[in-house]
Amino acid sequence: HxxxxxxIETTIFTVMSGLANKHEAINLSQGFPxxxxxxxxxDLVSKAMNSGYNQYALMPGNMELRxxxxxxxxxxxxxxxxxxxxxxxxxxATQAIxxxxxxxxxxxxxxxxxxxxxxxxxxSIQINGGKPVSIQLKAPNYQVDWEEMKQKISSKTKMIIxxxxxxxxxxxFSEADMLKLQEITKNTNIIVLSDxxxxxxxxxxxxxxxxxxxxxxxxxxxxxxxxxxTFHNTGWKTGYCCAPKExxxxxxxxxxxxxxxxxxxxxxxxxxxxxDPNTYLGLSEFFQEKRxxxxxxxxxxxxxxxxSQGTYFQVLDYSKITQEYDVDYAKRLTIENGLASIPxxxxxxxxxxxxxxxxxxxxxxxxxxxxxxxLNEI
Ligand code: PMP
Ligand code: GLN
Numbered sequence: 001h002x003x004x005x006x007x008i009e010t011t012i013f014t015v016m017s018g019l020a021n022k023h024e025a026i027n028l029s030q031g032f033p034x035x036x037x038x039x040x041x042x043d044l045v046s047k048a049m050n051s052g053y054n055q056y057a058l059m060p061g062n063m064e065l066r067x068x069x070x071x072x073x074x075x076x077x078x079x080x081x082x083x084x085x086x087x088x089x090x091x092x093a094t095q096a097i098x099x100x101x102x103x104x105x106x107x108x109x110x111x112x113x114x115x116x117x118x119x120x121x122x123x124s125i126q127i128n129g130g131k132p133v134s135i136q137l138k139a140p141n142y143q144v145d146w147e148e149m150k151q152k153i154s155s156k157t158k159m160i161i162x163x164x165x166x167x168x169x170x171x172x173f174s175e176a177d178m179l180k181l182q183e184i185t186k187n188t189n190i191i192v193l194s195d196x197x198x199x200x201x202x203x204x205x206x207x208x209x210x211x212x213x214x215x216x217x218x219x220x221x222x223x224x225x226x227x228x229x230t231f232h233n234t235g236w237k238t239g240y241c242c243a244p245k246e247x248x249x250x251x252x253x254x255x256x257x258x259x260x261x262x263x264x265x266x267x268x269x270x271x272x273x274x275x276d277p278n279t280y281l282g283l284s285e286f287f288q289e290k291r292x293x294x295x296x297x298x299x300x301x302x303x304x305x306x307x308s309q310g311t312y313f314q315v316l317d318y319s320k321i322t323q324e325y326d327v328d329y330a331k332r333l334t335i336e337n338g339l340a341s342i343p344x345x346x347x348x349x350x351x352x353x354x355x356x357x358x359x360x361x362x363x364x365x366x367x368x369x370x371x372x373x374x375l376n377e378i
Contacts, residue, residue: 008123012346019331020340026371029330029340031167031313033362037233038279045269057264059256061089061240064271069240075277079212085245088255089238091262093197093226096241098124099254100193100222101159105130109158114144116347118167118195130158139344139354140306140317142169146180153184159191164209165198165310168344168358172202172309178209182217191247192217197226197239200283202310203291212242219244222251227270229312230280232362236266287312287361290368294361297372312362315344319355321378326353333357339374 016029027034036042053062060066066083073079081087090096097120105111107129113121115134122132133152137144149160162181164173185192194211202208211221222243228234243251273279291308298305303316322329326343334340341357348354361368 004127005123011119012342013119016330016334016340016342019334023335023338025334025338025340026367026374027340028359028361028363028367028371029334029342031311031360031362032228032234033232033312034367035232035362035364037231038273041231041233041269041273041279044272045265048265048268048272053265053268055264057089057261057267059261060087060252061261062264062267062271065089065267065274066240068271068274069242072274072277072280073212073242077210077212079210079218081212081242082245086248087240087242088248088252089240089262089267090224090255091239091259092228092237093195093224093239094120094237095255095259095262096222096224096239097121097193097195099251099258100191100224100241101125101130102128102258103250103254104191105158108156110154110156111158112149112152112160114162114166115349115352116142116168116344117161118163119347121161131156133157134349136349136352137169137171139169139315139356140304142166142171144173144177144180146177146184150184153188153190157188157190159193160185161193161195162211163195165202167198167311168313168342168347169315170308170311170313172206173209175207175209178211178214178217182214185220186216188220190220192221194221194223196223197229198311199225200230200280201287201312202284203288203308206309208310220247222247230283231270231273236263238263238266238270290361290363290365293365294359294368294372297369298375301376302378303375308361313358313360315356315358316341316375317354317356323355326355326357327351329355330357333378337374337378339371 013030020027066087070083101124105128226239330343344356345351345353
């Protein structure tokens with residue numbers, strides 16, 4: 001038949017946000033804030049438009065923005081990426097992920113992914129003829145069994161995709177996890193794609209374990225990131241990708257024919273905004289308050305949870321309430337109770353259902369209070 005992705009349906013984010021709109025439900029499903037980006041940033045983008053940043057940016061991105069990103073890596077991780085040759089601005093992390101996979105994965109290559117997995121990894125592997133090899137992380141801890149991963153590595157393993165802080169579970173990798181990954185992949189040609197879009201949202205004083213902190217791991221890693229998640233403007237679809245020069249050269253071969261370059265005034269506005277590091281520091285505290293508010297509201301409900309360690313998602317176990325399939329329950333909760341969430345089974349192999357729903361708490365306190373009231377009454 002004609003389809004290259006016969007088993008792929010409309011993403012759960014489109015389905016649940018659509019259902020939330022239709023039933024005028026509170027939408028804690030798709031991950032985006034319902035509050036505005038900093039006015040200062042909006043003004044800087046507008047200024048960039050008014051001062052002529054309206055034609056193509058350089059193919060790898062606006063140089064000032066690449067320099068600001070390099071400065072950030074130095075400041076936060078003491079790690080250096082050269083703005084000229086090792087950083088590329090992309091149309092969101094999604095495009096960066098697609099291009100990393102497309103640049104390296106050939107027919108029959110294997111790519112190891114951890115389930116539940118963010119939904120764009122698997123189709124991007126398959127469209128390139130690759131084979132996703134999955135490792136199921138088990139609720140409620142979602143810990144990686146590194147021995148299991150070691151056993152899944154074969155002569156065909158081309159890439160491993162990790163994601164910390166992890167969407168959808170809200171767990172983070174520890175330093176020990178990263179060291180294990182570094183050790184297992186040492187002296188191999190395996191490329192690591194480290195999806196770090198929630199790098200600035202880590203709670204309870206924990207530290208984000210970026211792949212760039214581990215020199216041997218860094219030498220074979222791509223890091224993908226998203227300004228939408230950091231500066232509350234997911235609709236701008238701007239992100240970036242970093243990797244050592246030789247890897248980045250391959251990435252850019254794809255990038256230049258996929259989009260060539262991305263939205264220039266947004267890049268210039270972001271570059272000016274990021275001159276002040278306080279714009280991205282302090283995000284963990286901001287979202288930790290939201291997590292804590294949300295959890296304080298449902299502490300006496302029948303939902304069970306472990307507090308999210310990072311991202312702006314909280315997973316809730318509803319097994320004390322009903323044994324319904326999570327997709328059905330998420331839909332019923334939207335239609336009957338007016339609260340939309342994301343069922344986790346869609347990110348698992350064989351729709352494995354652990355009776356868990358994901359709620360996005362990147363919302364105003366007022367919205368979180370309304371959602372809390374609904375969950376308490378169930
Ligand atoms: N990876 C993960 C884990 C995500 O949650 C998202 C959604 N923000 C993306 C990648 C894609 O990011 P973007 O919206 O910048 O394309
Ligand atoms: N990353 C967002 C989430 O996990 C949604 C992105 C999308 O709609 N594709 O909810």
